[in-house]
Amino acid sequence: MSSFAATNTDDTPSSSSGQSGSPKKTPSSKLDEAVVLFEEECNYVDALKLLDEVNTQISTLSLFSSNESFSDIQTPYLKFLLLPFYKMLCLMGCRTDGAAARLSNVKNAQSMGVAFLTTMESLGGGVIGEDNVTIFHKLLGEMGGGEEDGSVRPRARGSSRDEKVARFRAQQKCSEEIKIITGKLQRRGRMDLPPEEMFEGGDKESLIRSLTTQQLKKSATQCIDELIAMNQELEMLEMSAKFQSNMSAKSPQELEDERMKQRDGANKGGGIKMTKVSVDPTSNQLLFHRQEAREGVFRPGWNLPTMTLQELGEIEYRDAMERAERDKEAEIRNKDKPTRYEYLVRDGLEDDIHKVDASAKVDRDWDDFKDENPRGSGNKMADVGDRNF
Template identity: 90%
Template sequence: MSSFALPSSDSSPSSSGQSGGDTNTTTSSKFDEGVVLLEDKCNYVDALVLFDEVNTQISTLSLFSTNESISDVQTPYLKFLLLPFYKMLCMMGCRTDGAAARLSNVKNAQSMGVAFLTTIESLGGEVMGEDNVTIFHKLLGEMGGDEEDGSVRPRARGSSRDEKVARFRAQQKCSEEIKMITGKLQRRGRMDLSPEEMFEGGDEESLIRSLTTQQLKKCATQCIDELISMNQELEMLEMSAKFQSNMSARSPQELEDERIKQRDAANKGSGIKMTQVSIDPTSNQLLFKRQEARDGVFRPGWNLPTMTLQELGEIEYRDAMERAERDKEAEIRNKDKPTRYEYLVRDGLEDDIHKVDASAKVDRDWDDFKDANPRGWGNKMADVGDRNF
């Protein structure tokens, strides 16, 4: 995977002429398409391909400079600062076969997260925030030595409850700001205002800049949470990858010998010797046959483990990933499903005329159901009547 870094050139993209402007438009379109594939369709592989292409074009166009602050970055190019963060999410979401492949993905995602936060911090602390800067530096300080591939292996680190709550509240605050600014932009569009016309305290460019800044703040906080989760996952993945590597290096005969050795060790013991006495039906002579009762007769009365804790952890991890994928798909399927108007108001979607029209039938059906089924009609000795439920 290619890594994101700010180009060192100070050249402006506006000096590239008409062809440069066309290229910038293509870059922006690819970026937006990749965001849709990532957030709406969960198509991590195709989104990552587009983001890699955008990364290459950004480096070619020299849209950023290492000595800039965030106030020096042009508004249309602010969103490209989110590129390494989106690449990190794609790498974490890609399906892999085996712990070794997943380990490689998590390490690459970790590099993207570190690059994103480093870039945001270098552009000024007002976006990232002092608390996030402090936690980020602690994470960097807890990263271990270099691996063979040159990446760093972090030591597992938890997070206190207060820190988690603070980050959650910060993300919620940014989400509210994003929702408010988005509503202003939608109202400008419905009123067909020109980009330069002032409305609700600003023009279109200032609103877009504020919107992107809030997105950067929210993603920076989310990136901190992702890096902490990666630190904890990497330790388990390294153990699992090492186990799989050791197992794959052994021949089938060695594995069978090990299984027999473990079985014999479990059944080890002298046992109780017995003599079976029977009569030969032809000669009526007594026949003596010695037998041995193995120690297995005295095995515990409870069920013994059938797998190791590590194998159980891998199964639980796969199940959790599959559940998360199913929940995401269900959320996407239900996103455009008609719902009651009060829920549209709760979610801030009352300005969507198509959803409002669709909610009218749902509200009528709900009113008809309440008329046909008054509250308490199925309860014995209960009051019956409409309680506005």
């Protein structure tokens, strides 16, 4: 669960309306509910609906102004800066049918990620970090060249190993700080301290502000990774969507004609033309024969499979069932077979008179065998003696 939901810091006004006496959900409680939906239940669709409602409410309440900095924003309102980041995660997690729908979702998610990082950079406060700012501006440059609808046209960019490691360590550091601050807030709650009372280096508001700041730093670093992954995915999605669009524009007859044409081309023009040279046995003249090697040209040098994995699995299953049946029959046959007394004791059958009587002969035979074959008697130059103990 998100640290915000765990701290339960709901100081934001409510703009929702309802019947008299019915509880009203504040933007803060809706945001916490949305975080639970997509983080714990993977319910991205409902989470997106709640996030849109929260966005509408905070826009109506005008919680933020364009000329304020990070330090000017009130502590309870800081969590709403994560709205575009959460929407980006939900859009990336939503299932879609076909490449075109997925392409639309990824583009919208990319816009949300860019909006989140742009806001973090404009507010200052060192939340996004200098290294992330540099990478973010490189990504923006690669995303340039918009279409008529204003959407970005990314070109896939990789990330060096050092950059990936640095971002991973930054996220780990933020996670550790979040755990520490959350623990302090939980201890304050157990001790029922007043919000203004200083404890472990700060009052409740300062701890909540530090907690939110760490969450924003971690989200900004994670957002960089997501944008890089989106660039690479978008390039493949655009090619796939274009191919599907071209295929859908053709009639079934055209598709069938193309398939038949490809098949005929593979059968007719796929062979390699070669010249076979031989010698006429009567005149010793060289004979040249042109032919095509259609089969066996690209035949692998190893033995090909003779059955499918499903057939192999069925054979293995039958063998396993036969072995189990044989083991069961052998167990039934040996159940009443006489055995040594020590084995009866081991199996808890020493009270069975018939089995004990039958075991007496087995024990005598075993003692006679040991007397006739002392330990080591079968080894050359062995120390032969009475070792049956």
